[in-house]
Amino acid sequence: MSTNINHENLPDTGELEKLANQFFKAVPGDFLEQLKAQQSQPDLPKPDNLLQQSFAPDESLLNITPQANTYEYAKLPKSVAGSGVSPSAINQGSVVNLQNPQTSFDDPDFKASNAPAANGGFPFGTGLPVQPPNIGFSYLQQPDIPVNNVPETLPVGEQFTSVPSNLFQLPYQQEQPFEAELRALLTHSNGAGISPQIPFAGLPSVNESSFYFLNNEVAKPSVNPVQKDKKVGLSQIITPPFDVNLVRRDFPILQEYVNGKQLIWLDNAATTQKPKQVIDRISYFYEHENSNIHRAAHELAARATDAYEGARKKVQEFLNAGSVNEIVFVRGATEAINLVAKSWGEQNLHAGDEIIVSNLEHHANIVPWQQLAAKKGLKIKVIPVDDDGQILLDEYTKLLGPKTKLVSFTQVSNALGTVTPAAQIVHLAHLAGAKVLVDGAQSVSHMRVDVRALNADWFVFSGHKVFGPTGIGVLYGKEALLNETQPWQGGGNMIVDVTFEHTQYHNAPSRFEAGTGNIADAVGLGAAIDYVSRLGMDAIAQYEHYLLEYATGLLKEVPGIRLIGTAPDKASVLSFVLAGYKTEEVGAELNKEGIAVRSGHHCAQPILRRFGVESTVRPSLAFYNTCAEIDVLVNTLHRLAR
Structure with a gap:
């Protein structure tokens, strides 16, 4: 930054710093760690405008005494329709009392030590703010206002008016006593200025404008220099974290109540909930497009065919497959594995051949191969795992040999959450001359998948695991390999010509889609892929990793708990047992609190x-999911442990 700064016609920088402190009092707690880190940086020359100011929180405003039934003093940098709140320029510094709009930080009678604080609290002394499951601290979005209604520039001269008294009311207040540990929170910086607990420090850019993110270019929450006299939009000031409360509004079932408590859905490895966009897309299909596909000249057949094949194109792009011909619609991952076993396996495997699977597999990636092995005299070998649940690659290489014809393994364990070294496993198998099938049922919802980079021969997943409908899934296969494989089912839609003496089959994918398929749910799967693609799989992965780290740290503090599966590289799946309880008893107690988890053997x-x-x-x-939901889970487990 240049030291030759023209201060003419600018407000006093000390006053600007005060106003900035007041503004950042309204920002969620995750930013405080970064601001503290900025505070520790060497002094820089004074800036020539507000946005170049090195913001640092006034700790006298942060160490607040809690009071019952009160709300934070906050500055809201956006309009809230229907609430009486209007936007105000950041550099005006008018801060409103959410309970009494007439009181502001500018009031000479106001003292920071008397400022009321929100009652969310910091669970178990972690210094992390509770994130409620349905109403949040979002400073970018208030209820029922789409992000694209946020003004690009912040108008000058508008004042705040009243705010509904319950605007920031937090669920579970009675269960989360407030602990003002902000000083401890401010000491958690990792020295680089970014806390490792902040999700999306280093958020990658995305290609298209997303409904949920105002800025797709800035890599981390920061204050960015702008040209002097240029009007500044909110998106140029700070890059927001993942706003889970915006996302939750798209999932109607999350407003459901179970046993008098709002549903907390933590059974996502079994099935994921569906956003309104998927539900509406399926409804629209039946209302406006319903027809069988292909082979018809009428309008509805054209609409249905376009929708169905359009969904196939979306899956191809989602997986980065080379062609739409490599995407076969099936009922789910289970059917896809059975398809490969009963078509390619039946044709190409012979007595004495060997199949390798891992110790992590779901039953759906064990039983079809056992059936085939029993029928054809094959041998199944198993890759072992260590005590953390990680694949032992050295042991895997010892299993490979000239008789190895197939390696079939999961990319993410459904029982432990372990992420396997998939690319290495595939590469080693190909060196041995074997084909490879990757079960992606648990990976597609948590991470970006690139089947061409992975180089697997087949990749399978289920739509209902990735926020789509049940009864629809995908088999990806290399096109030449699919065309060399005889179909396992016969019927309509998969043939070129039929006589009583001979049948000629279509090439892939049609040869594996006999009969009338699940057209509407394929279209719904396409809508689900649109949804997660707009959020961004990288953004999803980062936020879920944050949740996983948060949950793991708290669960370890529960007396008598034993975590099963502690690999360093995990998706957001946790497995545990609690001393003195059967797993079904724990599940039943959690259900009383509205918490849905899976208790059992998980088909593994x-x-x-x-x-x-x-x-x-x-x-x-x-x-x-939110940190607040995890808090309710952990609170219940603590109660059981006591």
Whole structure:
């Protein structure tokens, strides 16, 4: 920054710093760590405008005494329709009392030590603010206002008026006593200025404008220099974190009540909930497009065919497949694995050949191969895992040999959450001359998948695991390999010509889609892919990793708990047992609090027995879950442990 700064016609910088402190009092707690880190930086020359000011929180405003039934003093940098709140220029510094709009920080009778604080609290002394499941601290978005209604520039001269008294009321206040540990929070910086607990420090750019993010270019929450005299929009000031409360509004079922408590859905590894966009798309299909596809000249057949094949194109792009011909619609990952076993496996495997699977597999990636092995005299070998649940690559290489014809393994364990070294496993198998199938049922909802980079011969997943409908899934296969494989089912839609003496089949994908398919749900799957693609798989992965780290740290503090599966590289799946309780008893107690988890063997008995248990309790997280929901889970487990 240049030291030759023209200060003419600018407000006093000390006053600007005060106003900036007041503004950042309204920003969620995650930013405080970064601001503290900025505070520790060497002094720089004074800036020539507000946005170049090195913002640092006034700690006298942060160490606040809690009071019952009060709300934070906050500055809201956007309009709230229907609430009486209007935007105000940041550099005006008018800060409103959410309970009494007539009181502001500018009031000479106001003292920071008397400022009331929100009652959300910091659970278990972590210094992390509670994130409520349905109403949040979002400083970018208030209820019922789309992000694209945020003014690009902040008008000058408008004053705040009254705010509904319940605007920032937090759920679970009675269960989360407020602990003002902000000084401890401010000491958690990692030295680089960014806390490792902040999701989206280093958020990558996305290609298209997303409904949920105002700025797709800035890599981390920061204050950015702008040209003098240029009007500045909110998106140029700070890059927002993942706003989970915006996302939650798209999922109607999350407003459901169970046993008098708002639903907390932590059973995402079993199935994910569906956004309104998917529900509406399926409804629209039946209202306006319903027809069988292909082979008809009428309008509805054209609409249905366009929608169905359009969904196939979306899946191709989602997986980065080379062609739409490599995407086969099936009922789910289970059917896809059975398709490969009963078509390619039946044709190409012979007595004495070997199939390798891992100890992490779901039953759907064990039983079809056992059936084939029993029928054809094949041998199945198993890749072992270590005590953390990680694949032992050295042991895997010892299993490979000239008789290895197929390696079939999961990219993410449904029982433990372990992320396997998929690319290495595929590469080693190909060096041995084997084909490879990757079960992506648990990976597609948590991470970006590139089948061409992975180079697997087949990749399978289920739509309902990635926020789409049940009864629809995908088999990806290399096009030449699919065309060399005889179909496992016969009927209409998969043939070129039929006589009583001979049938000629279509090439892929039609040869594997006999009969009338699940057209509407394929279209719904396309809508689900649109949804997660707009959020951004990288953004989803980062937020879920943040939730996983948060949950793991708190669960470790529960007396008598044993976590099963502690690999460093995990998706957002947790498995545990609690001393003194059967897993179904824990599940039943959590259900009383409205918490849905899976209790049982998760169709993965071999891996659980590797750890000496028959069943576990399995909370599994998705991008619509919150820290507050995790707090309720952990509070309940603490109560049981006591």
